[in-house]
Amino acid sequence: xxxxxxxxxxxxxxxxxxxxxxxxxxxxxxxxxxxxxxxxxxxxxxxxxxxxxxxxxxxxxxxxxxxxxxxxxxxxxxxxxxxxxxxxxxxxxxxxxxxxxxxxxxxxxxxxxxxxxxxxxxxxxxxxxxxxxxxxxxxxxxxxxxxxxxxxxxxxxxxxxxxxxxxxxxxxxxxxxxxxxxxxxxxxxxxxxxxxxxxxxxxxxxxxxxxxxxxxxxxxxxxxxxxxxxxxxxxxxxxxxxxxxxxxxxxxxxxxxxxxxxxxxxxxxxxxxxxxxxxxxxxxxxxxxxxxxxxxxxxxxxxxxxxxxxxxxxxxxxxxxxxxxxxxxxxxxxxxxxxxxxxxxxxxxxxxxxxxxxxxxxxxxxxxxxxxxxxxxxxxxxxxxxxxxxxxxxxxxxxxxxxxxxxxxxxxxxxxxxxxxxxxxxxxxxxxxxxxxxxxxxxxxxxxxxxxxxxxxxxxxxxxxxxxxxxxxxxxxxxxxxxxxxxxxxxxxxxxxxxxxxxxxxxxxxxxxxxxxxxxxxxxxxxxxxxxxxxxxxxxxxxxxxxxxxxxx
Numbered sequence: 001x002x003x004x005x006x007x008x009x010x011x012x013x014x015x016x017x018x019x020x021x022x023x024x025x026x027x028x029x030x031x032x033x034x035x036x037x038x039x040x041x042x043x044x045x046x047x048x049x050x051x052x053x054x055x056x057x058x059x060x061x062x063x064x065x066x067x068x069x070x071x072x073x074x075x076x077x078x079x080x081x082x083x084x085x086x087x088x089x090x091x092x093x094x095x096x097x098x099x100x101x102x103x104x105x106x107x108x109x110x111x112x113x114x115x116x117x118x119x120x121x122x123x124x125x126x127x128x129x130x131x132x133x134x135x136x137x138x139x140x141x142x143x144x145x146x147x148x149x150x151x152x153x154x155x156x157x158x159x160x161x162x163x164x165x166x167x168x169x170x171x172x173x174x175x176x177x178x179x180x181x182x183x184x185x186x187x188x189x190x191x192x193x194x195x196x197x198x199x200x201x202x203x204x205x206x207x208x209x210x211x212x213x214x215x216x217x218x219x220x221x222x223x224x225x226x227x228x229x230x231x232x233x234x235x236x237x238x239x240x241x242x243x244x245x246x247x248x249x250x251x252x253x254x255x256x257x258x259x260x261x262x263x264x265x266x267x268x269x270x271x272x273x274x275x276x277x278x279x280x281x282x283x284x285x286x287x288x289x290x291x292x293x294x295x296x297x298x299x300x301x302x303x304x305x306x307x308x309x310x311x312x313x314x315x316x317x318x319x320x321x322x323x324x325x326x327x328x329x330x331x332x333x334x335x336x337x338x339x340x341x342x343x344x345x346x347x348x349x350x351x352x353x354x355x356x357x358x359x360x361x362x363x364x365x366x367x368x369x370x371x372x373x374x375x376x377x378x379x380x381x382x383x384x385x386x387x388x389x390x391x392x393x394x395x396x397x398x399x400x401x402x403x404x405x406x407x408x409x410x411x412x413x414x415x416x417x418x419x420x421x422x423x424x425x426x427x428x429x430x431x432x433x434x435x436x437x438x439x440x441x442x443x444x445x446x447x448x449x450x451x452x453x454x455x456x457x458x459x460x461x462x463x464x465x466x467x468x469x470x471x472x473x474x475x476x477x478x479x480x481x482x483x484x485x486x487x488x489x490x491x492x493x494x495x496x497x498x499x500x501x502x503x504x505x506x507x508x509x510x511x512x513x514x515x516x517x518x519x520x521x522x523x524x525x526x527x528x529x530x531x532x533x534x535x536x537x538x539x540x541x542x543x544x545x546x547x548x549x550x551x552x553x
Contacts, residue, residue: 001084001478004064008036008077011065015058016040031468034069034076035475041073048073081471085462085530088478092533097540098484103144109309110136111149112321113241117228118162119183121235121373123356124323127413127422129241130546131353132321134414134493137544142488147313149245151305153298154225155253158186160206163220164199165189177374179231182224207295235373239406240546247308249301256304257296259340260289268339279336287332302333303340310344317347319491324352324419351491354421356413376426381405384430384438391432393553400550404430404438407547411437414545415497435501437547440538443504445553447535450516451528452551460526469510473530476506480537484544493545500541507534 005025012020020040028037041052052070059068059075064087066080091097112132115121121129136146165185174181193199209217236242260277263269269279269289277290289300309318322330330350337345385401393400408429415435416422428434432442465474479499487495516527539549 001064001079001088001475002482003087004077004079004084005036007063007065008038011059011062011077012038012040012055012075015055016044018043028076031471033071033074035079036077037071038075038077039073040075079471079475081465081474082463084478085465085474085526088474089462089529089533092477092480093529093536095536095540097536098141098480100142100481100485100488102142102485102488103139106316107145107147107313108139108317108319109147109149109245109313109315110139110319110321111151111247113236113243114151114153114322115228115232116153116158117179117182117225117232118158118186119228119372120177120179120231123371123373123376123424126239126373126376126409127353127356128321128323129236129239130410130413131351131418131493133241133546134410134496134544135319135321135351135491137546138484138487138493138496141484141544144488147245147315148243149247149309150243151247151249152229153249153301155207155210155221155250156298157203157207159221159225160203160210161189161193162186163217163224164203164206166224167220174227177231177234178227179229179235180372180374182228182231183372204293204295208293211295235377238377238402239373247305249298252304252308253296253301255307256300256302257290259303259307260296260300263340279332279339281332281335281339284328284332284335287329287336299329299333299336303336306333306337306342306344306348310342310347315344315347317349318344319349319351321351321353324354326350327352349491351418353418357421357423377405377409380408380426380430383426384408387430387432387438388553391553395552400553403548403550404441404553407437407441407542409437410545410547411440411497414493415501417492417494432553438553440500440504440542441547441550442553443507444535444538444542444549445551446511447507447531447538448549448551450531451535453517454524454528456521456525456528458521458525460529461522462526462529464523465526465530467510467514469506469513470527470530473506473510473534476503477533477537480541496541496544500538500545503534503537503541507538 008025009020024038024040026037028034041048041055044051049072052073052075056068056070056075061067064080064083066078069076110132113125113129115125136148140146162182162185165188169188170185206217210221260269264271264277269277271277274292276288276292279287279289281287287299288297290296309315320330334345334348337348381402384405385397388397388401388404412424412429413422429436430438432438483495483499487493514527516524516531519527542549
């Protein structure tokens with residue numbers, strides 16, 4: 001509990017006339033040794049055991065400090081649980097529990113998802129989407145003004161391949177989800193391209209036509225990308241992925257070219273003999289920005305995108321949620337911002353995340369070996385339905401299965417540090433036991449069902465909360481605001497997920513050891529308030545991760 005730690009710190013400083021750091025305080029391994037321990041006695045000359053006794057004699061119980069004892073050279077402080085319970089439970093039942101002012105008056109943009117409209121989202125996009133949404137929620141809870149942004153890479157050779165595939169082998173209306181329909185012809189083109197390399201030249205020629213605004217090419221392009229958008233937005237609707245701002249490469253690539261051409265005149269970038277334009281970025285690899293045939297690449301667009309972001313919103317930081325495969329490119333991009341003299345270059349941050357591995361093997365959309373988000377969502381929701389049915393659930397089974405399946409996916413992808421790779425096990429993820437999203441939903445549902453069964457109006461007596469499991473649950477609930485703030489400071493969504501597991505485990509131990517409904521009235525009322533505080537903390541924490549609560553499971 002932060003307030004208790006502050007009181008202990010001040011008490012020690014007053015008694016010793018010495019500033020102490022957080023390293024001077026720790027949580028004892030055994031609750032019998034107190035709730036906070038200090039090694040401050042070692043910082044003075046003489047016998048540390050005697051020093052500890054001397055310091056303890058100068059500190060009187062007050063506020064949340066119930067008593068002070070020494071154990072050898074250590075000072076042990078005991079929390080006044082009755083006073084603490086009143087404060088913690090009241091705070092933890094408030095709808096805004098855990099929010100901080102860390103980001104007051106600061107504006108952040110979080111760019112995530114970034115799909116190509118030549119295919120549906122794949123499983124890697126899901127991790128990107130879930131990270132972006134969770135981080136947006138957590139930073140909003142820290143009082144940042146957050147702008148959720150999506151960049152659509154809607155031009156380039158990859159789109160032209162989908163267009164040519166449809167032009168050569170399609171020419172019909174979608175008979176499946178429209179983004180999957182587009183992907184079918186992109187994959188067909190890539191398969192034929194491997195056998196007939198001349199098709200690559202056709203794709204390059206189509207890109208030139210597109211950049212020259214050939215009406216027939218533009219009409220085909222609009223048809224293809226709009227089908228892809230329609231399908232991708234259906235997936236966003238299912239997963240609850242939302243955006244405040246949409247950027248399209250097709251609307252800014254020409255301005256990106258202007259930035260590059262001006263940089264050549266200023267000798268920031270170099271024009272090669274073959275006509276290509278290159279950024280020389282030693283010790284990083286050089287980066288081609290304009291090809292020898294005059295066409296631009298995504299990096300050209302990113303230069304303009306950065307400029308537009310900061311011009312439109314005066315950002316304090318721009319966070320790019322992009323996979324670790326692009327680590328080198330992101331370093332190149334930020335260095336180009338610096339070389340171009342953009343004053344905001346050091347306000348850009350790359351939130352790099354690891355790969356997702358599945359039993360199906362490495363994905364390749366060109367070869368059709370890809371695990372699409374829609375397919376994985378269908379599989380997990382089907383598994384969740386089987387699990388829910390096996391648990392005896394019958395009401396709203398379709399809706400429940402959808403929310404359990406989404407919880408399984410989201411939690412699996414958010415409980416691990418974003419820098420690490422994930423191996424996703426579909427069956428384990430939907431289990432109502434273990435470290436899963438459904439387990440947390442089940443913990444919330446148990447809280448809800450306890451409260452629903454209670455009819456008492458007795459006034460709670462918090463002095464009766466003396467069981468060690470009650471104390472452990474109170475302390476765990478009190479940690480939530482610090483976890484939210486730490487998560488916001490470090491952009492680490494997994495801290496919330498790990499905390500929620502610890503909270504659910506603590507609640508489970510309390511539930512097993514401390515009957516609520518069967519307790520005597522006044523104790524029942526106190527325990528009920530503790531359950532309500534747990535339930536609200538779980539609800540807020542799950543919402544930060546984009547996971548919906550379920551009342552009955």
